[in-house]
Amino acid sequence: MKEIERPSRNNLEGIGGWLNPSRYGWERISYWFQRLTGVFLLIYFIGHVYETSTIVNGQNAWDSFLELTQTVWGHLFLIMVIGASTFHSANGIRLIFTHAGIGLGTPGRPDYPYNPASLNYRQKSGIWIALILAAAAMFYGFNVLFGV
């Protein structure tokens, strides 16, 4: 009896392909950052919910947990969180507009050199605005946390 052939998965790059940005263009880089910052922020959020839960064990438990996080490295980590959340929010709003068809422009005939019509100046500006806002928020966070 002939065995049923399983579909080939040879073309599946999985997480390895996802994490390799070497062939990426602008939109793909922003897609990659959106995913990475999203996963990073969820991990932070779970940690933050756990961290704040120590308050129910009294002042000593709260203070001892704060000693772990209120360090230079803890503050640098928080600055990363500020940057990631700002980029994720700003780029997310751009993606919502894009999903609604806003900022994509009108379809046109594909002519040489076949630049994607969807990746126009509006989309590129949105990605740059997200990056600039993230940098500005990180700078502000640095000033607050390190009191510069």
Add this chain to the structure above:
Amino acid sequence: MDLMSCLECNESIKMTSRTILKESQIMKIHYITGIAAVFVVALHIMMRLVVPFEQSLEYNYIIANYKNIVYVLILEAILVLISVHGFNGIRIILLELRQSRPWENMVTVVTISSMIGLIAYGTRTIIVANGL
């Protein structure tokens, strides 16, 4: 397979999969929770910054925050909105990596269970801290 039997076949898949929410509806929830989370997190951060940063982390100040009903509602909203948005985001990423019915079911069950677990754990902290 003719068109009619193909349509029947698709219909039966829909019937057996018991679709509760369409992906388009889930995506709308994802966007709404994301935008709402931006506003409530902004409120949360602003309420941290009305006093110097070190003072905002003092035990008595935090407990006083947990006794403020408006702030408690903001915290609960953050907890629910980010949990729904975050775990749905993880679900979307995992479904992009692999597609099959058992995988989809497993991912949905694990992400919804984790979401409920995190909301329950965070709500417990808010309730207990409110009573301290």
